Amino acid sequence: MSALHIGPHALANRLFVAPMAGVTDRPFRQLCKQLGAGYAVSEMVTSRRDLWDSLKTSRRANHDGESGPIAVQIAGTDADMMAEAALYNIDRGAQIIDINMGCPAKKVCNKWAGSALMQNERLALEIASAVVRACAPRGVPVTLKMRTGWCGQHKNAVQLARQFEDAGIQMLTVHGRTREQGYRGCAEYDTIAAVKAAVAVPVVANGDIDSPEKARAVLAATGADALMIGRAAQGRPWIFREIAHFLATGQHLAPPLVAEVRRLLLAHLQDHYQLYGEASGVRSARKHIAWYVRALPGGEALRQHINTLECSAAQWQAVAGYFDDLGARMDRLPAAASARPTSPLLHA
Structure with a gap:
């Protein structure tokens, strides 16, 4: 797939x-980029100034x-x-600002943030316009x-998409x-296709993209300019290279080598501990480990053991030992274990 631009930035693919709260931190974003993702958006950062000095926001x-x-x-x-x-985030290195109007979490929507803003179209447009005005002098695009x-x-996604485009939003997911x-x-894709037909800015399709075949089907159904993958990348960050290879060749990559997954996960854990x-x-590493091993032989036993450990060295060593044992039995992950169960290709 050819590259896409957001403002002055050319994306790798x-x-x-x-963006997933509690998941797409810096170590996870870097890992996904290493394994074929062309772009990654951070976890959401609150607009409340009184929380900016909190440990969560600083991370x-x-x-x-x-x-x-x-x-x-x-x-x-x-x-x-x-x-x-x-502006706070631009001063800390952000080159693109993304506005969250998609989060469905109750603790977000109960405060009328996230997807709750779609109920108040006037406020949603005010926010988009204000952020674009603030970012424009810095040359920072807003999505x-x-x-x-x-x-x-x-x-009302189509109606809002047109207004957001008029306000200067440069990409819509x-x-x-x-x-x-x-x-x-x-997920349904007819609305995404309608948004794509209604605006000139790039449109990204998101929801239930969990296999190379599904990725191809969603692109065909929506005409989207790009795909965004969330839950299917949890414990399977190589899904990006699998999809890229399939879209380019029509062929599937072999499941990853056990030795490679061992190396990736152990490096991921080290970055995680450092942050x-x-x-x-x-x-917080427990969930990542559980996602990696959920469909592997002995994975449930490892998960239960990991949950009893409070020391990073012991946790890291337990994971290393598990993959050493697994590697002695097989060279590659089992095909069924290297992918999550897929959702239907298309639906009404």
């Missing part, structure tokens, strides 16, 4: 890592050693605060992620579900 605003372009997602409900948050609408009876759906059911520190790093 059209396969993107979705999310840490881009040390990260390859560009560095994209940071911001979330909030006040136009002026969102503009200020954009936006949204859903198809608030509920099935109120799908659409998750093919309403806020009401959360992550339930299946979060000992106690927090050990706890």
